[in-house]
Amino acid sequence: MTVIKPQSKTSDHFDVMIIGAGLAGLSLARQLLLNSDKRILLVDKRSQIPSPHQKVGEATVQMSAYYFSKVLDLEEHLLREHFMKYNLRFYWKTAGRENRNFEDYGQAYIRNLSNIASYQLDRNKLEAEMLRLNLECPNFTFRKSVANLDVSLSDTGPHSLCFKTDGEAVSLECSWIVDTSGRGKFLARKEGLLRENPIRHGASFFWVEGLVNIEKLTDRSPQEIRLKKERAATGHLPIWLATNHFCGEGFWFWVIPLQGKTSLGLVYDNQTFPRERISSLPKLIDWICEEFPLFARDLPYRKILDHSSLKDFSYDCKQTISPSRWAIAGEAGRFTDPLYSPGGDLIALHNTLIADAILTRDASELRSKAQLYEHLMKSCYGAYVPSFAVSYDVLGDQEAMTLKYTWELTVYFAFYVFPFINDLFTTKGFIPVYFSKFAHLGLVNSNLQTFIKDYYHWKKFARQPASGPAFNDFMELGPLRNAESTFYRVGVSVEEAGDILDAQVRNLLELARFIVAHVCSIVVDDERALSNRPFVESINPYDVGLDIEKIRERYAKFADSREVYQWPFDPFVLQRFRTEGKKMHARDKLPKMLADGAPSFAGVGGR
Numbered sequence: 001m002t003v004i005k006p007q008s009k010t011s012d013h014f015d016v017m018i019i020g021a022g023l024a025g026l027s028l029a030r031q032l033l034l035n036s037d038k039r040i041l042l043v044d045k046r047s048q049i050p051s052p053h054q055k056v057g058e059a060t061v062q063m064s065a066y067y068f069s070k071v072l073d074l075e076e077h078l079l080r081e082h083f084m085k086y087n088l089r090f091y092w093k094t095a096g097r098e099n100r101n102f103e104d105y106g107q108a109y110i111r112n113l114s115n116i117a118s119y120q121l122d123r124n125k126l127e128a129e130m131l132r133l134n135l136e137c138p139n140f141t142f143r144k145s146v147a148n149l150d151v152s153l154s155d156t157g158p159h160s161l162c163f164k165t166d167g168e169a170v171s172l173e174c175s176w177i178v179d180t181s182g183r184g185k186f187l188a189r190k191e192g193l194l195r196e197n198p199i200r201h202g203a204s205f206f207w208v209e210g211l212v213n214i215e216k217l218t219d220r221s222p223q224e225i226r227l228k229k230e231r232a233a234t235g236h237l238p239i240w241l242a243t244n245h246f247c248g249e250g251f252w253f254w255v256i257p258l259q260g261k262t263s264l265g266l267v268y269d270n271q272t273f274p275r276e277r278i279s280s281l282p283k284l285i286d287w288i289c290e291e292f293p294l295f296a297r298d299l300p301y302r303k304i305l306d307h308s309s310l311k312d313f314s315y316d317c318k319q320t321i322s323p324s325r326w327a328i329a330g331e332a333g334r335f336t337d338p339l340y341s342p343g344g345d346l347i348a349l350h351n352t353l354i355a356d357a358i359l360t361r362d363a364s365e366l367r368s369k370a371q372l373y374e375h376l377m378k379s380c381y382g383a384y385v386p387s388f389a390v391s392y393d394v395l396g397d398q399e400a401m402t403l404k405y406t407w408e409l410t411v412y413f414a415f416y417v418f419p420f421i422n423d424l425f426t427t428k429g430f431i432p433v434y435f436s437k438f439a440h441l442g443l444v445n446s447n448l449q450t451f452i453k454d455y456y457h458w459k460k461f462a463r464q465p466a467s468g469p470a471f472n473d474f475m476e477l478g479p480l481r482n483a484e485s486t487f488y489r490v491g492v493s494v495e496e497a498g499d500i501l502d503a504q505v506r507n508l509l510e511l512a513r514f515i516v517a518h519v520c521s522i523v524v525d526d527e528r529a530l531s532n533r534p535f536v537e538s539i540n541p542y543d544v545g546l547d548i549e550k551i552r553e554r555y556a557k558f559a560d561s562r563e564v565y566q567w568p569f570d571p572f573v574l575q576r577f578r579t580e581g582k583k584m585h586a587r588d589k590l591p592k593m594l595a596d597g598a599p600s601f602a603g604v605g606g607r
């Protein structure tokens with residue numbers, strides 16, 4: 001039996017043992033090494049770290065990017081070895097066109113680069129760099145090729161564990177155990193913590209050699225590409241640097257540039273998507289070229305570097321942190337869906353909370369922190385679930401998706417990014433304040449997700465498709481700009497943060513009211529509904545549902561009013577999405593759930 005000794009130390013006791021040297025484990029180790037003198041043992045079952053294969057988790061967004069670049073101090077590495085990311089962009093085919101050319105597609109995007117830089121990660125390079133940096137630290141010990149890992153958790157004393165490495169049996173003790181074993185879910189399996197969630201999505205993804213520059217997938221000449229009129233809306237930044245999403249009902253296909261290669265992947269809802277059509281890589285490529293014909297110019301001729309798939313990747317976990325000094329981060333715990341890339345964000349949040357718990361000496365303080373942090377982890381995960389479980393269909397329409405994403409991004413900027421970049425989640429007294437504000441949004445969010453989904457299905461049956469590609473910048477909607485302004489509120493106290501979040505709750509409720517008012521104005525086919533004061537004021541953001549007849553009845557009551565509702569932003573920016581009604585009685589063809597009468601129309605109870 002061998003006892004591993006921390007490098008340069010004689011003790012056989014580690015402060016923290018981390019299981020799994022992926023994104024979550026390596027970054028937690030780095031965070032602890034940067035902020036403490038804890039002795040850390042990181043183990044992985046693989047013999048090669050990082051593996052040469054494609055690992056998804058390539059796109060970062062503000063929170064994860066801030067974590068890797070600023071908190072983990074990897075900014076220079078990220079700028080040297082990875083591409084800076086140019087936001088998220090979404091594309092839709094145009095009805096009646098062949099969609100063989102890039103310019104056939106409608107686009108929704110944020111034109112300006114975010115003030116918080118984000119990156120497209122070659123995960124293997126990033127993980128290699130984090131391992132290298134961690135190994136420079138004498139308090140860090142790493143063991144690969146670990147097998148037969150067994151852990152015995154203790155409520156009072158140190159945890160004990162044993163494993164085999166290079167044929168040797170090892171046993172030791174540690175104060176904390178953090179499981180970051182990814183889909184291995186080591187602790188969740190062992191402790192009976194596995195839990196299902198309602199998201200049943202799958203993915204199939206691959207790397208190709210070289211850059212797939214989607215703007216070049218066209219008949220246009222290089223000069224025509226440079227001088228195209230659409231640039232008046234889109235500008236000149238290289239759009240291939242974005243996480244580019246080609247969307248359809250219940251699925252999306254990503255195009256992510258990495259240095260020297262491109263990552264491509266399809267994510268789909270198992271309940272609606274014909275999975276058998278993509279059951280092999282050649283079938284997947286055929287499907288992509290058929291669904292989004294511009295790719296037929298490129299993908300069939302590319303050298304494939306790697307391919308993998310996951311049939312059903314989403315799950316919950318009963319508990320991810322305990323006062324008994326164990327925790328779970330990354331995919332070893334909870335995972336929702338990669339749309340909007342929340343995986344890295346949840347790693348950033350969990351690792352930050354776990355590192356803070358590990359550095360808490362007082363047992364009673366640890367108990368109360370563990371309870372708060374568990375609640376926070378659950379809530380931040382749970383808030384994403386309706387976005388993926390309820391309204392994935394909405395990916396099929398640019399306007400409906402714009403409503404959905406603007407809402408979700410506004411919540412994200414104000415309630416995830418702003419507190420995170422201010423270290424507020426680990427500032428004493430903040431979390432109860434946060435929950436008192438965040439709680440306003442749960443019901444509004446879940447109702448809105450259903451409302452937008454119902455609108456999507458109604459629109460499909462009742463309205464003509466757009467006659468040409470539309471271009472819209474999500475930032476045209478004032479509430480999103482308002483939420484983004486919180487990125488410039490830095491170094492705030494808990495009290496100041498509470499005031500800022502109060503203002504953001506008001507901002508979000510006004511956005512919810514706007515979304516309902518906009519949809520109603522389409523349903524009643526009268527854009528004046530959007531500024532009709534008594535009608536808009538009758539919308540209660542906490543009580544939202546799409547019942548077409550009730551909306552029409554209610555508007556009829558107020559239609560003669562000349563009083564104007566004063567929106568704090570321009571409410572007419574989505575007018576480009578107004579299309580003609582179809583020449584039929586919409587109700588004849590409505591999906592059953594709508595025709596039967598959905599939940600009551602917003603407005604019950606008023607403001």
Ligand SMILES: Cc1cc2nc3c(=O)[nH]c(=O)nc-3n(C[C@H](O)[C@H](O)[C@H](O)COP(=O)(O)OP(=O)(O)OC[C@H]3O[C@@H](n4cnc5c(N)ncnc54)[C@H](O)[C@@H]3O)c2cc1C
Nearest residue numbers: 020022023024045057059181182184330331338341343344
């Ligand atoms: C289709 C898809 C696309 C995604 N895209 C994005 C994205 O664009 N952006 C984003 O932020 N997130 C994305 N994610 C999420 C992202 O992939 C995860 O957040 C991330 O990979 C999780 O990293 P991890 O460290 O938890 O797990 P991993 O990176 O898988 O690391 C786990 C490690 O644990 C080791 N291990 C497992 N079992 C044991 C054991 N018993 N003993 C020892 N070691 C063990 C493994 O060998 C491995 O090295 C995506 C997820 C999916 C499914």
